[in-house]
Amino acid sequence: MRTQYGYDKSDPLSGAVKVSGVPKIDLERVEVTAHARERLKLMRAQAAVTFDEILLTLKAPLRVRFVPDHGTWLWIGERIAIAGSHTDGSTSIVTILWTTKELWDANPRPSQEG
Known part of the structure; x- marks a missing residue:
């Protein structure tokens, strides 16, 4: 995985780094892509991810990291991480x-199911 995708498969967030200047999220100025909506739909069906869990992760993340390869931020909660610009x-x-x-x-994407 590290060779092909640049990260350690045992840690799905290993490409994210700690940086200063973490952005604060204004919930009135958030857009959600179609892909993110589909992921949420799947994750809700697989493991009962709730809208409250999404809000908690955005407003009170356990940590926030930056992914330089994609230019995105990761707001990281207990079970989920939300990636965004x-x-x-x-x-x-x-x-x-x-x-x-x-x-x-435990919750693979449909294309990854064996």
């Missing part, structure tokens, strides 16, 4: 990820 006070959520390999293994 932040420009001029607006946030665009591009995807939602599981935070651990175990969660990915």
Whole structure:
């Protein structure tokens, strides 16, 4: 995985780095991509991810990291990480990820099911 995608498969968030100047999210200035909506729909069906969990992750993340390869921020909660771009006070959520390999293994994307 590290050779092909640049990260350690045992840590799905390993490409994210700690940086200063973490953006604050204004919930009235958030857009959600179609891909992120589809991920949320799947994650709700697989593991009962709730809208409250999304809000908690955005407003009170356990940590926030930056992914230089994609130019995105990761707001990281207990089970989920929300990836998005932040420009001029607006946030665009591009995807939602599981935070651990175990969660990915238990809840694969349909194309990854064996």
